[in-house]
Amino acid sequence: MDENKFLTDIQDYINKRINFDIQKKDLINCNNCFSCDDQYKFEKEIVQKIKSKDFQNTTEQGNLLEDLVKSLFKRITLISSLSVTNKDTALGQIDINLIPIDETIYEIWGMIGDFPSCLIGECKNYNKSSVGRPEIEKMCWRTGKGQALSFFIAPSYTKEAIEEISYFNLSKESILKKSQGVYLVPLTLKMLEIIVDNNLNFCYFIRWAIQSSKKMAIANYL
Template sequence: MDESKIKEFLIDLEKFIAKKINIDSSVENSINCCNMFDDNRMYEDEEKLLSLVLSSRNKSTSRKINTTTTVQGDSLEDLMKSLFGRVKFIDDVRITNRDLSIGQVDLQLTPIDDIAYKILGLINDQPLGMIGECKNYAPSNKIKKEEIEKTCWRACKSGSLSFFLGQEFTSGSLKEIEDFNLHKSDICKKNSGVFIVPLNLEMIKSVIEKKINFCYFIKWAIHRSKSHNLTPYLRDS
């Protein structure tokens, strides 16, 4: 993402959060992202993990930290586990790194009950679960269509909403996400709440640096994926 895309993304996200906070605060005793997000030691731990994740972009930094590709990949999973762990209605966040009945999944997210889906804007479109993929490839190695196809298959088979985090996406992979989210009812038997939600590291970095409520960020990303207008933020200018 270039500077103009980051600025556009942040303006949209912050406008969305302001409107949602206004609505949430008007509903007496409502359960929402304001009171379901742990802001203790706001992102101190995540800032350290982010520095490891991004270290591959700077060779001199990589030498100082003495990191490896494996450490960078593990750090990205640890970063997302830590961020999702701040959301109080997520009961458990597991890094699996192994084959399950639906194939290999990096993250399994277990809501504490169905209120989680209501808070995330999935009241009438509730998935059976939530999963995530984390790919810390070098910027020159973009997420390709074939990887998204695998994620679509796993989301279909499990009936899960799927987050996919990478550095950059090819135009083909973004088109695959758009087509899946638009036509999922024709593809999946279990299609309620099943969406592919693409995220990139620049978004996560901005959320951490700007101290933005991660719960609202995820709610925004799901909302934009449902309305088929998240991928433009991830396209090359």
């Protein structure tokens, strides 16, 4: 991953979107439904803890990435976040279940008339190994069954995993009865670290990630 290019591209995207939203005089957009008053103080502490690899046990290691993701999404005022880890759901054990206040958040994320049935997230905090195709296949199944907009966050992905995500996102209409709003959005811990370190608007970043995942342009940064 070219960190400088990623940072520049995200900064340019956010600036263009802000200017566009101002021109349109939107009542609600990513800029005014997101709060970062403390400059990500808590999230930066979590990132440093993850990078230090100073874990008491594997449970703490796994929970840290979930805590980071939940904290970031909770800053978006139109979303409340609930962890359902180790609890049975119709889709299995989902790490993060995101509950929007209403469907306005999808319009803010550029998903006009493209609303999913639910929002879910999976976090994999591995040290040495990358997320592979088998784990992505499971998430594709959960995404399709739940008619969900899904976020998958991990340190890295294998080439085969990225190919599986690409196939799902680009071919979902042919394999799902209902594909409206259904996407698998892959993110990396490094992406989140850059957003946090540079105090960038997380809501705009998520909008960029969703739009990029639709055509798998996001693969350039994975």
